[in-house]
Structures are given as structure tokens and as C-alpha cells.
Amino acid sequence: MATTKRSTSDACSLLDADHRKVKKMFKDYEELTGSRAASATRKKRELANEICNELSVHAQIEEEIFYPALRAAIKDTDLLDEAEVEHASAKDLIAQIRDASDVDDMFDAKVKVLGEYIDHHVKEERSEIFTKARATRKLDLVAMKEQMQMRKEELMNELAPEMAA
């Protein structure tokens, strides 16, 4: 079935798989926030690093490939402007989390707020941006998926070679 295929294997579905993956990591993080055990602290630091890596790569493939293509194909680009502004705030928080030396209450707060940014980002993409991308005939979202997948692997390798293996 062409429609099903289109929605399960295009550029939007690749991005949405990232969204689901990272939401799960935020949830795992939240479950650890009550604990002061050293193992929980270590796990939180690891999860936070993974979240930051996933989101940086996700933002970069959106900015390099998805948003510019969409910008050229659709008329109403306000949403894309907003998405790029939101990316800038998220990146600032990601940098703060990466640089933090302690996994304390402020660290938890930063991860929580980053999760809220991402929830909002996901809502906007699912309800508006992906809908518009799939509605236009000017984009080959299946070919774009391949391109983004390749770029993603490349970027993941640069960031965390041991994780991308």
C-alpha cells in the first residue's frame, strides 16, 4: 500500500523515530531523578550525554537537509523560522548540560526543561511541519530519508564512535 509505505519510510518517519527514541530516554532519566545513589547519578550522566548527542545530530540533519528543502517547497515558512529559533534555545541548553560538572538539582532541571522544549518541537513537527512536507509534491521524501540516514550515521560516528558501531 503506497500510502502506508510513504508514511513509514520517508524523511518524516525517520525524524519521528528519533523523536520517539529521545522521548524514551527523557522518561528513563526522569525515573532516576528521585535517587541519590551513585549508580543512578552515573546513569543520569550517561543518559544526558546520549540525549545531547541524539538531539544535536537530529537538529543538524533537520537544519542541513530537511528544513532547507521544505523551505524551498512550501509557501508558509513561519513554522520553519520558529523551529530554527527553538533549535537555538535547545542547543544552548545542550551546551550547558554537556559542560556541567555536577549531576545536581540544577542538572536535573536542565534536562527536564530540554525535554519540554523537545515535547513542543515534536508536537509542532507532527501536527504541522510533517503534514505540510507530506502534502507537497515537490519533495522526494523517500530519497531524502536515505540522504538523512547517511548524514546521521556520519555525524554519530564523529560524536560517539563507540556508540555508532
Ligand SMILES: [Fe+2]
Ligand atoms: Fe525534529
